[in-house]
Amino acid sequence: MNKSIRIEAKQLAILMGASLLTDSFIQPFGRESTPQSAQLGIFSFAIEMLVFAALFRVLRSKNNTILQTKTTTALFLIITLLSVALEIIQGERFYNYVMQSKLSVGAFLGIVFVIGFYGVYSGLDALSRTAAMIVALTIFSMFLLIVSISSQLRFTNLQPAILNLKTIANSAISQLYLPPELFFWSILFANSDSNQKNQSSHIAPVLGLLFAAGSLFSLIGEMTLGYSYQQQEHPLFTIARLGGISVFRRLDALHVSVWLLLFLIKVTVYLSMLILLIKKLFPNLKNHWPYYITVTSVLGIFLIAWSQAENTAYKLQQSLLAILFILALVIPTKQREQLQ
Amino acid sequence: MKQVKSLIILMFFIFLCGCTRGGIGDKIIVKAILLDKSTEYTVRLLVIKATPSADAGNAEESTELLEGSGANLFEAFQQAETSYTGDVFYGQNELLLIGPNLQQGDLFSSCRYLAKNSSGRPNMAIYGIDLTANQIEEFVKNGDVFLNHIDQISQQNWYKTFLYQMTNKEENGILPLLHYDSEGSIQQTGLKIYEQGKPIAQWNDTKESLATLLNAQAGNFQTVQLDLPTDSIVLDLRTPKVFYQCKQQGTTLVLQIRLIGHIQNIFGENGLFSQDEKKEILDQINQCINTIADEMIPIAFTPNVDLFSFQSWFFNQNQRITEQMKQSHALYQADAIEFSSELTIV
Numbered sequence: 001m002n003k004s005i006r007i008e009a010k011q012l013a014i015l016m017g018a019s020l021l022t023d024s025f026i027q028p029f030g031r032e033s034t035p036q037s038a039q040l041g042i043f044s045f046a047i048e049m050l051v052f053a054a055l056f057r058v059l060r061s062k063n064n065t066i067l068q069t070k071t072t073t074a075l076f077l078i079i080t081l082l083s084v085a086l087e088i089i090q091g092e093r094f095y096n097y098v099m100q101s102k103l104s105v106g107a108f109l110g111i112v113f114v115i116g117f118y119g120v121y122s123g124l125d126a127l128s129r130t131a132a133m134i135v136a137l138t139i140f141s142m143f144l145l146i147v148s149i150s151s152q153l154r155f156t157n158l159q160p161a162i163l164n165l166k167t168i169a170n171s172a173i174s175q176l177y178l179p180p181e182l183f184f185w186s187i188l189f190a191n192s193d194s195n196q197k198n199q200s201s202h203i204a205p206v207l208g209l210l211f212a213a214g215s216l217f218s219l220i221g222e223m224t225l226g227y228s229y230q231q232q233e234h235p236l237f238t239i240a241r242l243g244g245i246s247v248f249r250r251l252d253a254l255h256v257s258v259w260l261l262l263f264l265i266k267v268t269v270y271l272s273m274l275i276l277l278i279k280k281l282f283p284n285l286k287n288h289w290p291y292y293i294t295v296t297s298v299l300g301i302f303l304i305a306w307s308q309a310e311n312t313a314y315k316l317q318q319s320l321l322a323i324l325f326i327l328a329l330v331i332p333t334k335q336r337e338q339l340q
Numbered sequence: 341m342k343q344v345k346s347l348i349i350l351m352f353f354i355f356l357c358g359c360t361r362g363g364i365g366d367k368i369i370v371k372a373i374l375l376d377k378s379t380e381y382t383v384r385l386l387v388i389k390a391t392p393s394a395d396a397g398n399a400e401e402s403t404e405l406l407e408g409s410g411a412n413l414f415e416a417f418q419q420a421e422t423s424y425t426g427d428v429f430y431g432q433n434e435l436l437l438i439g440p441n442l443q444q445g446d447l448f449s450s451c452r453y454l455a456k457n458s459s460g461r462p463n464m465a466i467y468g469i470d471l472t473a474n475q476i477e478e479f480v481k482n483g484d485v486f487l488n489h490i491d492q493i494s495q496q497n498w499y500k501t502f503l504y505q506m507t508n509k510e511e512n513g514i515l516p517l518l519h520y521d522s523e524g525s526i527q528q529t530g531l532k533i534y535e536q537g538k539p540i541a542q543w544n545d546t547k548e549s550l551a552t553l554l555n556a557q558a559g560n561f562q563t564v565q566l567d568l569p570t571d572s573i574v575l576d577l578r579t580p581k582v583f584y585q586c587k588q589q590g591t592t593l594v595l596q597i598r599l600i601g602h603i604q605n606i607f608g609e610n611g612l613f614s615q616d617e618k619k620e621i622l623d624q625i626n627q628c629i630n631t632i633a634d635e636m637i638p639i640a641f642t643p644n645v646d647l648f649s650f651q652s653w654f655f656n657q658n659q660r661i662t663e664q665m666k667q668s669h670a671l672y673q674a675d676a677i678e679f680s681s682e683l684t685i686v
Contacts, residue, residue, distance in 0.1 A: 100431065100458050111352065154556070160655035160662075226649070228504055238504060242463040250431060 007188060011128035013202035016185045017210065018131035019266040021138065023179070024214050025236060025259040026094045029086040030314045031177050035235050038222040039161040044172035045214045049207045052182060056203050058329065059186035065331045066187060066324070067280060072331065075324050076183065077277045082317040083180050084270040085301035088112055089310060091263045098237055098256045109302070112267055113295060119268035120275055124188070127268060134261045141258045142216070145236075148243025148251055149224050157226035158219075178321040183328075184273050274298075366426035368404075369433075372490050373460075374469070374476060375413075375450060376439025382409040382473060383416040385428065386480070386490060403487045405480045413453050430458065434494060436503060437469045443515065448537050451506040462504035465494065468517045468532060479520070489526050493518070497559055498528045499552050511537035512645045514551065535645045546632050553582055553599065554640075554648045562601075566628055568621070573613075575625070576605040578686060586657035592670060593661055595653050597679045599629065602686040618685045629681035637677055643669065650677065 007015075027033075036044060066072050092108050103111075119127050161167070189201050221235040224242065232238050240252040271294065278290040285293075305313040374384040385406040393400075406428070408420030421428045436454070438447060454460025471479070479486045499516045506513045512535055519529040530544040531551055543551055549564040564575045580601030587594050606613040606621070613621070640647040643666075654662040654671065665671040 114352075154649075156649035156652045158652065160652065160659060225504060228508055231507070231509065238462045241461055242502065242504070244463075249434070 007124045013206050015128040015131045016181050017206040018135050019181050019269045022262040022266045030310045033174050036171050037159045037161045038218045040171040041218040042215045043168045044175045047172040049211045056182045065328050079320045080274050085298050116268045116271040120272045131265050137258050141255045148245045153223040157223050367429045370430050372435040374437045377442045380409050381416045383420045436464045436466045443468045448511040455507045464503040468515045571608045574607045577601045578604045586653045595677045599681045626681040633679040
């Protein structure tokens with residue numbers, strides 16, 4: 001539990017990339033958006049990645065201003081609490097949708113917390129190594145997916161879309177969301193050993209690969225399903241169910257387990273940040289108290305928001321993130337704040 | 341302490357596997373779902389019940405039919421599933437058969453329900469079958485024979501529609517029809533065309549083969565049955581292909597569809613045609629196919645329906661002109677699409 005927070009920039013990039021990759025499979029934080037037609041989808045995805053890059057650049061130039069005042073740290077703590085609760089809600093919904101033998105919600109939460117805290121206990125280094133393995137698994141699963149539906153891909157299934165500034169802007173805005181990972185990344189990067197002006201945070205290759213992955217997913221989704229692609233709730237899961245390679249017909253079981261592993265990585269990253277923030281805000285807490293506080297608060301928010309106030313919670317989280325971003329810009333940069 | 345931790349982790353694995361609700365011998369596997377509707381929805385699940393035994397010679401399987409009916413599909417499924425005390429396992433189910441009454445209406449809403457429900461999978465092959473409820477029960481009493489025939493459906497190279505293709509909001513689609521005759525063989529007997537939820541046409545024989553070709557579902561061999569004025573013949577086509585080309589003529593676009601293939605054999609009422617007879621009849625064959633295609637295309641391509649994705653060819657050529665033609669409905673006139681059959685003798 002006293003593992004160092006120092007993590008190399010490259011490993012950090014892989015970890016954050018894995019966390020952001022999950023959003024292609026499981027709706028992030030309850031964002032309500034339907035799949036766009038592939039043409040519009042690719043454009044809006046490109047705009048989304050550019051926005052992320054711009055935000056990150058701004059945050060990184062400000063180093064660690066977020067952790068400098070108690071208010072911003074507390075605000076960030078609330079945001080992370082909301083995010084992890086919303087993400088677990090989405091994960092539970094996805095799990096219920098894809099599995100036939102279902103777990104009760106309590107069992108699911110228990111398992112997620114046990115795995116999450118074990119990941120936190122192992123430290124960010126170990127977590128990033130695991131994330132690298134799981135990203136490799138995801139790439140393999142995507143390769144298998146494409147091979148399995150290759151006989152059903154048709155160019156004529158691609159839907160025409162009216163491409164003008166207005167439709168692209170609408171589509172981009174409906175898909176856009178603020179991910180807390182950018183903030184995590186900037187904080188942890190500021191703390192890494194390679195925080196010199198000319199060291200890269202590897203964000204460009206990561207966002208570029210995410211864009212390539214997202215475009216590929218929407219392309220193969222629409223080339224298989226045609227117009228029905230826009231009416232699916234989980235389009236990648238639908239095409240995973242469609243494909244088969246020779247005698248293997250239930251490959252969706254494999255794909256889904258890999259995607260759920262990605263989800264667990266994302267939750268673990270958020271829980272690590274939560275523990276870090278609690279320890280920063282209340283340095284006098286002993287022993288396992290940060291963990292107890294985390295579990296109770298996340299459970300509390302989960303129960304309040306689940307099926308009742310999800311949309312409100314999502315809007316709250318996004319607005320708080322926007323406020324935090326503005327505050328991070330406004331607060332003058334003092335000397336680099338150290339995480340212990 | 342370490343042992344306790346490992347034990348806890350092991351317990352997780354035990355609880356997470358799917359066998360907490362009973363052993364494998366208690367599960368029954370669903371092979372096919374048959375849906376129909378009279379006054380209420382009826383669901384019949386064709387299941388295999390296995391009697392496992394340590395002695396491999398004694399293990400056997402029996403075919404059964406689980407029935408349920410209800411005011412809606414949810415109740416019907418529930419009744420069917422609870423009529424058996426064990427666990428109904430849908431994981432291997434890839435076949436959905438629709439009875440004659442349900443084919444007339446309500447087909448798409450039932451498909452939409454199934455696509456969201458865990459008993460339906462988007463890759464289920466959906467067929468219409470002309471068996472009524474009583475006939476099914478009669479056949480199932482013959483047990484394994486019926487099951488074998490049902491099994492064969494997935495192994496044939498018939499026209500295949502997936503469940504997800506029948507869940508669109510516009511309620512357009514093609515439903516392949518099957519006929520199960522009393523001798524116990526299953527044949528494919530045509531395609532039913534749906535527009536806005538209602539069946540508007542049924543395509544048999546030649547039209548069915550043409551639709552298979554246009555939908556890129558034909559393999560390297562295709563038999564086409566033609567009714568010529570002089571004779572009723574069956575063609576053996578080798579490597580039939582459909583070529584699409586969209587050309588701009590002035591201010592409009594024209595889509596040219598060419599059917600190209602080699603005719604290997606022609607069977608007529610008097611038997612196999614000789615090489616000379618084949619050459620004589622070739623022009624007639626091509627003309628006949630052209631006429632039939634010209635009947636099919638106005639049904640397959642209307643403002644509401646685009647069964648063979650013709651629109652995408654127009655859009656890829658020139659989006660602006662296509663939009664204009666769509667607005668003025670010039671896209672759906674007879675001269676927007678030219679079909680020509682260019683089969684040759686091998």
